Each structure stands twice: as structure tokens, then as C-alpha cells.
Amino acid sequence: MLLHACNGIGRLARLMLSDRKANFTVMAALSAPVALALAAVAIDEASIYTERREAQAMVDLAAITAASNMTNVNTAVVTTLTDNGMPGVIVQSSGQTIEPAAGKTVVTVTPGRYVASGANVGQRFQASVTPYNAVHVTLKKIPARYFASSLIPTPVIGTQAIASMTPQATFSVGSRLASLDGGILNALLGGLLGSNISLSVMDYNALLSADVSVLSFVDGLATQLNLTGVSYSDVLASKATVGQIATAMANVPGLGNTAKVALQTIASKSTSTVQIPLSHLIDLGSVGKLGLGQKPAGLGVDASAMGMLTAAAGLANGSKQVDVALGAAIPGVLSTTLAIAIGEPPQSSPWLAVGEVGAIVRTAQTRIKLIVKIGGGNKNVGGGITLVSVSLPLHVEVAYAEAKLMDISCPTGPDSIKVTVATRPGIVEGHLGDSSSAGFADFTNKETFSNTEIAAVKLLLIPVVSVVGSAAFNMANNPATTLTFNKADIDAKTIRTAYTQNFTQSLTTSLVSGLSLTANLLGLPLNLDALLGFVKPPVVALLNSVAAPIDTLLANLLGALGVRLGEADVRVTGATCGRSVLVQ
Structure with missing residues (x-):
């Protein structure tokens, strides 16, 4: 019986083990917690991934917006993120450490x-280096977790973006002519170019x-220089004569x-064969990278024909002294002799530039x-004293004028563009006196001046008295004047002028009023105060009588x-705020 019972139990066990009904239910019940945990983690990981992508998109947008508003980058970033649903945005300043939390997003700008x-790519952005043209934005936040908050550690989403915009x-900096005198301009250009120029006032007005x-001018120069398949900068790295420059302009x-x-x-x-480095005349900045025939979108690049011509002529002359024969007659003047020397502009200071904030253009030192x-007309001034002749030995040095691009902004779009330029007129030094002609064209050394003959006087019909003297006038360089150009000014190519505030009277009058005179008898500097009392007033009167025409000539x-x-x-003559784009 016992054996029979054991056999029955064995058969029952074998039947139960061989019967697979409801096994899946058992296994499902056993694995359900694990499956649910894995599903929770997967759902939250997918959610975090999606949230990170959304955060990256918002950081990209915030960086682009900030790069378009360089004067108010923090506000631009916070506003952009908040408007796009980013909660609790806090800007972490330099030196701070703020940890993100639920409902609190931490950004650095x-x-x-x-x-x-x-x-290298990682070194292209230089933090806090001016002038600014880019913004680096980072973001940290705690993502939402729906099912697996107790299963995975608290994650932190971190994203970053760099956007740049290049306004x-x-x-250009220079000067308008106060009035036109064809004879003076012909003599001056002819002296600089070593040729005989004969243009009319109408020609110069044109x-x-x-x-x-x-x-288009650089395109024409490339043709003359036989340059093909190159960029504008490649052409400007070459040299050309004034004749080639004038032909290309024509x-x-x-x-x-x-x-x-x-x-x-x-x-x-x-006839000048001097090869001018074209980069000393024009700097096209990033526009120079374009190939010949290409044009930058939204940016005009125009220049004054007369300004470019005279700047090129000055560069062609180098620092040589130019003696100019003046054909213009000034009433009361017996003769005029003129010498001019033009210094090289400071390095990397072209006459015209296409540039970003910080670009500088300068004139040449002159x-x-x-x-x-x-003529004194043998004027009897009393006491047996006769004034024979009077001379005005005028020396003028004008340091370079400078214009620096300070800001380009478009507060509400392209039509609101505003360009700010800080401008300094050149320091002016004027002298009446004698200087060493050897150092006149040497701009590395400062000229020195001494007394020279201002008037020749007869004393009792004997021309033995020489009235000598000198005077100096200095006009200091005031702080830069800010000149602002709006879209209408840029479209009209309006000229704006910076003035030195303390220059209130004519240079010649200033020098004459400060003239210090002494008299030499037979070459000896004796005390002839009584003679000077007779001579000085008519000498000063004669000098003042020609001050106005001399100032006009100057x-x-x-x-x-x-x-x-x-x-x-x-x-x-052209400006653009450009487009803000992601660069990293």
C-alpha cells in the first residue's frame, strides 16, 4: 500500500511539473517590479533627453539674441529664456557659485x-576681450522626473552656446576744402606728382x-596689375603708382x-614711378576676403574721389620736401615761397577702412x-626811420587727425542703425621764425626755431637795422569728440566735423599778436627800444593786413x-549690424 501511495505521489508530481499552464502569469508577477522600474527609468531618461534638447535650443536662441544686443546681454538672455518657458532664470555673476534646483535655472553670460x-576651435572665443562681438551662454537646470526619482540620482542638464555678430x-577721415583755387590745387598736385597739372575749378568741383x-576700384586695379582669381585683400597687398590708381578710379x-x-x-x-602700398590707403577688413566681383550684403563701400587721389599723392611723395610755385597773387605781397612735407601715416592707419568697433583711420602728419x-613801400615811420620790407616766415605743423569706430548698433532693426565715431583733430603748432631746412622733412625729429628777420629798416637812409623776432602758437589736443551717424546720414554720406574748442581765431593773427621783436644795429643786439616803438606798430599792421588772405591760402x-x-x-558711407549667428 505504501509503495502504491508513493508511486501515486510521484505520478502527480510529474504531471504538475509537466503542466505549463499559468507559468507566464507567475513569471510576469515575479518580473513586473523590475519591468516597471526599467520602464520608469526609460521614460524619465527619454524625458531628460528631450528636455536637454529643448534647453539647448533655448540657449542657442538666447546667445543669438544676446549677440544682437551687446550693450544689454544679461537682459537679452533672461528675457529670451523666460519668454520661452524656462522657469526661474537666475544669472550667475563672475565669482558666484549658484547651484540649480527644481524651478531654478542658472545661466552665465x-x-x-x-x-x-x-x-584652435577651443580658443577662438576670448572671454571679456574687447571690442565685444560674441556672447558665451551656459545653462544648468534640474530636469523634471516623473517615475524614477527614487531610482536614479538627481541629474543636472548643462548646455552652452556661443553666438557672434560682426557689425x-x-x-574715412579727412577735410573738405574751404574754397577752391584751381591754381593752388594744380601747383600742389603737380609738386606731389612731379608733373604739370592743369585742371579747372570745374574739374576739381567734379x-x-x-x-x-x-x-569696383580694386577690381580695376587688379586688371591693371594682371591679378586674377584673387581676393580684394590680395590686390590691396600689392603696390601701384598714382597713375594706375587714377586710371582705376576713372x-x-x-x-x-x-x-x-x-x-x-x-x-x-x-610721372611718378613710386609704388604705393595699397594697404596704406585702404583697409577692407573682413570684406577683403571676398573674391573679386563679389559684394558684401547690406554694406556700401564708397570713397571720395578727391580724398582718395590726394591721399595717394601724399603716399607717393613719401616724406620728401616738395617746393611748390604759387601763381596766386595776394594784394600787398611781393612774393611767396612754399615748401610742404607729408609724413607717413602711423602704421595700420589707412585713410579709409571697413572695420568693426575699434577700427581707426588717420590722416598724415603735415x-x-x-x-x-x-612790401614796406619805404614807409617813413618817424624819427628818420624808414620801413623797407616786412617778411612773414610762417611754419605750420599739423599732427595726424584720428577717427575711431566706437559703436555700431541697431536698437530696433536695420533702419535704426547708429554709428558712433570718436574723432580728434590733429594738434597744431605754428611758428614765426627760422628753422633748419635739413630737418624740415624729417618727422622723426621735432623742428627747432630761432629768431629771424621780420623787417628791414633804414635809419637816416642807412639800411643797417634789422628787426628780428619769433612767435609760437600751440593748440592742444582736446578729448575726442563723439560724432553720431544715423541711417539718413549714412545714406546721404553726410560729413560731420569735430572741432578743437580752443581754436577761436586765425593762426596768423595769433602768431602776429604774440610776436616778440628786437632790433640789431650793425649786427649787434643793442637796446633800441625807442626805435622799436616807432617800427613795431607799422610792422604788425602790415602783417595783420595780409593775415586773412594768408589764412585762406593756408x-x-x-x-x-x-x-x-x-x-x-x-x-x-556704409554700415551694417550684420546677422547674429551661432559659431560654437
């Missing part, structure tokens, strides 16, 4: 400078009113016929020596060279 080439402007497309499309013929005349008359002989000479006493003219 770092303005800096981005250089697209010439550095640019085309600007050149003064004409603007040329700089890119061939720019859209130039008026009078200006075109005038430039062709100058090109044919120019020296003028003007000796004017004034203004025309300097204006033709692109400089003015106590003033600097700036033009912005």
Missing part, C-alpha cells in the same frame, strides 16, 4: 571676442562731389564724365613752410592735403 580663424562700417565704389562705373576726364588727365600727366615777403593748402586747422571731417 560672458561677452567677449570671437576670431573665426587663426586659432561693420565704412568710414572730383570733390564724386564718390567711387571702392570694390574706370569705375557711374562716375560723371567731368570727373572721369579729370582723373584720366591726372593719370596721363603723372608740415608747411610759407615765406611771405611784404586753409586751401591743408584742405587739399586732407587736413584742417583745429578740425577733422568724418564720413560714414
Whole structure:
């Protein structure tokens, strides 16, 4: 019986083990907790991944927005993130450490400078380096967890983006001519170019009113220099003569016929073979990377025909002294002799530039020596004293004027563009006296001046008395003047002028009023105060009588060279805020 019972139990066990009904239910019941945990983790991980992608998209947008608002980057980032549903945005300042928490997003906003080439990718953004053109934004936040908060550690989403925008402007510094004198301009250009120039006032007016497309001008130069398949910068790295420059300007499309013929005349008359480094004349900045024939979107690059011509002529002359024969007659003046020396502009300071904030353009340093002989008419001034002749030995040095691009902004879009330029007129030094002619064209050394003969006097019919003297006038360089150009100014190519505030009277009058005179009898500096009492008033009166025409002559000479006493003219002929783009 017992054996039979055991066999029955064995059969029952075998039947139960061989029966697979409901096994899946058992296994499902045993694995359900694990499966649910894995599902919870998977769902939350997918949610975190999606949230991270959304956070990256918002950081990208915030960086782009901030790069478009460089003056208020923190507000731009916070507003962009908040408007797109990012909760509790807090900006972490330098030196702070703020940990993210539920409902609290921590961002850092770092303005800096981005250089697209010439550095490793990781080094292209330079934090806090000015002028700013890029923004680095980082974000940290705690993502939402729905099912697996007790199964996985608290994660932190971290994203970052760098966006850059490169506003640019085309600007130049120089000077308008106060008035036109064809004879003076012909003599000056002829002296600088070593040729005989004979243009009319109408020709010069046409050149003064004409603007040329700089890119079309460079295209024309490339043809003359046999350069093909190159960029604008490649052409500007070359050299050209003034004749080639004038020819290229004459061939720019859209130039008026009078200006075109005038430039062709100058090109044919120019005998100078000096090769000018074109980069000293024009700097196209990033626009120079474009291939010939390409144009930058939204940015005009135009220049004054007369300004470019005279700047090129000055560069061609180098620092050599130029003696100019003046054909213009001034009433009461017996003769005038003029010498001019033009220094090299400071390095990396072209006459015209296309650049970002921080770009600088400068004029050249200029020296003028003007000796004017004034007839005394043998005027009897009393006491047996006769005034024979009077001289005005005028020396003027104008340091370079400077214009620096300070800001380009578009507060509400392209039509609201505003360009700010800090401008300093050149320091002016004026002297009446004698200087060493050997150092006149040497700009590495400061000129020195001494007494020279101002008047020749007869004493009882004997021409033995020489009235000598000297005077000096210095105009200090005031803080830079801020000039602002809006879209209408840029479209109209408006000229704005910075003035030196303390330059209130004519240079010649200032020098004459400060003239210190002494008298030499037979070459001996004796005390002749009584004689000076008779001589000085008529001498000063004669000098003052020619002060106005001498000042006009001086203004025309300097204006033709692109400089003015106590003033600097700036033009912005094109500007764009560009587009803010992600760079990293």
C-alpha cells in the first residue's frame, strides 16, 4: 500500500511539473517590479533627453539674441529664456557659485571676442576681450522626473552656446576744402606728382562731389596689375603708382564724365614711378576676403574721389620736401615761397577702412613752410626811420587727425542703425621764425626755431637795422569728440566735423599778436627800444593786413592735403549690424 501511495505521489508530481499552464502569469508577477522600474527609468531618461534638447535650443536662441544686443546681454538672455518657458532664470555673476534646483535655472553670460580663424576651435572665443562681438551662454537646470526619482540620482542638464555678430562700417577721415583755387590745387598736385597739372575749378568741383565704389576700384586695379582669381585683400597687398590708381578710379562705373576726364588727365600727366602700398590707403577688413566681383550684403563701400587721389599723392611723395610755385597773387605781397612735407601715416592707419568697433583711420602728419615777403613801400615811420620790407616766415605743423569706430548698433532693426565715431583733430603748432631746412622733412625729429628777420629798416637812409623776432602758437589736443551717424546720414554720406574748442581765431593773427621783436644795429643786439616803438606798430599792421588772405591760402593748402586747422571731417558711407549667428 505504501509503495502504491508513493508511486501515486510521484505520478502527480510529474504531471504538475509537466503542466505549463499559468507559468507566464507567475513569471510576469515575479518580473513586473523590475519591468516597471526599467520602464520608469526609460521614460524619465527619454524625458531628460528631450528636455536637454529643448534647453539647448533655448540657449542657442538666447546667445543669438544676446549677440544682437551687446550693450544689454544679461537682459537679452533672461528675457529670451523666460519668454520661452524656462522657469526661474537666475544669472550667475563672475565669482558666484549658484547651484540649480527644481524651478531654478542658472545661466552665465560672458561677452567677449570671437576670431573665426587663426586659432584652435577651443580658443577662438576670448572671454571679456574687447571690442565685444560674441556672447558665451551656459545653462544648468534640474530636469523634471516623473517615475524614477527614487531610482536614479538627481541629474543636472548643462548646455552652452556661443553666438557672434560682426557689425561693420565704412568710414574715412579727412577735410573738405574751404574754397577752391584751381591754381593752388594744380601747383600742389603737380609738386606731389612731379608733373604739370592743369585742371579747372570745374574739374576739381567734379572730383570733390564724386564718390567711387571702392570694390569696383580694386577690381580695376587688379586688371591693371594682371591679378586674377584673387581676393580684394590680395590686390590691396600689392603696390601701384598714382597713375594706375587714377586710371582705376576713372574706370569705375557711374562716375560723371567731368570727373572721369579729370582723373584720366591726372593719370596721363603723372610721372611718378613710386609704388604705393595699397594697404596704406585702404583697409577692407573682413570684406577683403571676398573674391573679386563679389559684394558684401547690406554694406556700401564708397570713397571720395578727391580724398582718395590726394591721399595717394601724399603716399607717393613719401616724406620728401616738395617746393611748390604759387601763381596766386595776394594784394600787398611781393612774393611767396612754399615748401610742404607729408609724413607717413602711423602704421595700420589707412585713410579709409571697413572695420568693426575699434577700427581707426588717420590722416598724415603735415608740415608747411610759407615765406611771405611784404612790401614796406619805404614807409617813413618817424624819427628818420624808414620801413623797407616786412617778411612773414610762417611754419605750420599739423599732427595726424584720428577717427575711431566706437559703436555700431541697431536698437530696433536695420533702419535704426547708429554709428558712433570718436574723432580728434590733429594738434597744431605754428611758428614765426627760422628753422633748419635739413630737418624740415624729417618727422622723426621735432623742428627747432630761432629768431629771424621780420623787417628791414633804414635809419637816416642807412639800411643797417634789422628787426628780428619769433612767435609760437600751440593748440592742444582736446578729448575726442563723439560724432553720431544715423541711417539718413549714412545714406546721404553726410560729413560731420569735430572741432578743437580752443581754436577761436586765425593762426596768423595769433602768431602776429604774440610776436616778440628786437632790433640789431650793425649786427649787434643793442637796446633800441625807442626805435622799436616807432617800427613795431607799422610792422604788425602790415602783417595783420595780409593775415586773412594768408589764412585762406593756408586753409586751401591743408584742405587739399586732407587736413584742417583745429578740425577733422568724418564720413560714414556704409554700415551694417550684420546677422547674429551661432559659431560654437
